[in-house]
Amino acid sequence: xxxxxxxxxxxxxxxxxxxxxxxxxxxxxxxxxxxxxxxxxxxxxxxxxxxxxxxxxxxxxxxxxxxxxxxxxxxxxxxxxxxxxxxxxxxxxxxxxxxxxxxxxxxxxxxxxx
Amino acid sequence: xxxxxxxxxxxxxxxxxxxxxxxxxxxxxxxxxxxxxxxxxxxxxxxxxxxxxxxxxxxxxxxxxxxxxxxxxxxxxxxxxxxxxxxxxxxxxxxxxxxxxxxxxxxxxx
Numbered sequence: 001x002x003x004x005x006x007x008x009x010x011x012x013x014x015x016x017x018x019x020x021x022x023x024x025x026x027x028x029x030x031x032x033x034x035x036x037x038x039x040x041x042x043x044x045x046x047x048x049x050x051x052x053x054x055x056x057x058x059x060x061x062x063x064x065x066x067x068x069x070x071x072x073x074x075x076x077x078x079x080x081x082x083x084x085x086x087x088x089x090x091x092x093x094x095x096x097x098x099x100x101x102x103x104x105x106x107x108x109x110x111x112x113x114x
Numbered sequence: 115x116x117x118x119x120x121x122x123x124x125x126x127x128x129x130x131x132x133x134x135x136x137x138x139x140x141x142x143x144x145x146x147x148x149x150x151x152x153x154x155x156x157x158x159x160x161x162x163x164x165x166x167x168x169x170x171x172x173x174x175x176x177x178x179x180x181x182x183x184x185x186x187x188x189x190x191x192x193x194x195x196x197x198x199x200x201x202x203x204x205x206x207x208x209x210x211x212x213x214x215x216x217x218x219x220x221x222x223x224x
Contacts, residue, residue: 004157033211042120042203042216043158056211091158100146100159103212 002026006092006106013082013113021077021109025094032075033103034067035091043091049075082113118206120215122156126224127194134190134192135218137204147177149189149210158203161189194222 005024013019014097025032031050034060035043045059051072064083069075080085089110093103119138127133139147146165152158162171167182175192193200201219205212 035214040216042118042168042214045211045213048211093158100163100165102148102163103150103158105150105155105157105159 002092004092004104004106005080006090006109008109010114011106011109011111013111015082015084015113017082018078018080019082019111021079021090021092021111023075023077023092023094023106025073025075025092026104027073028096029094029104030072030097031095032069033047033093034075034077035093036061037089037091037108039088046077046090079111082111084113087111087113117223118204118213118215120202120204120218122218123216124219124221126223127191129177129194129196131194132190132192133194133220134188135202135220137187137189137215139185139187139204139206139215140208141183144182144185145207147180147182147187148207149187151200152203152217153200161202167176171211191220194220196224198222198224 008021033048034046037043047057047067049069064080066078089108092109093105095101095103121136137149149161150158162178168179177190180187199222201217203217205214
């Protein structure tokens with residue numbers, strides 16, 4: 001597609017459930033980022049891939065969060081045993097390369113944990 | 115400055131007025147400074163990517179300046195219109211990950 005696609009757009013999970021959020025970046029984009037945005041806050045960095053390599057995962061809040069990009073294109077963010085504090089919008093963005101290229105964002109996946 | 119800080123957090127401006135807001139960032143290990151506009155129910159969209167100290171960029175009625183030595187950038191909007199209502203995000207990078215500020219939420223009153 002022409003832009004970054006994320007699915008699902010909305011997800012309601014019961015506390016303790018596992019969820020998987022998918023990001024389909026723009027074709028040919030090397031870099032892929034995941035951000036978490038809580039209400040009223042700016043996007044918080046979670047993790048970054050360059051092709052299939054996860055170069056930085058320092059922002060993942062706990063070992064319940066896991067991200068992968070096995071073939072260097074589609075990425076999945078998995079959250080195990082969801083907690084209420086995981087409720088947020090999860091944004092995916094891709095770019096052609098590092099730092100000086102603009103990010104292209106998806107519309108986000110809004111996760112609500114009950 | 116250890117993090118990216120934006121001020122004010124929110125701003126109400128009368129249609130037709132000009133306005134500006136600030137992004138402060140770590141001046142060490144600077145690589146680039148990004149500005150994004152995020153309208154409700156849409157994706158954030160890039161406005162500017164700035165890399166050089168003293169850089170000034172312009173897109174229509176919106177412009178931005180950059181001071182990497184002191185670690186700040188200003189975003190200016192001239193003659194505000196209702197469609198300018200959005201959250202404006204800045205992000206700093208030291209080469210890989212972008213660290214975002216909390217944003218300035220701008221509301222234009224008709």
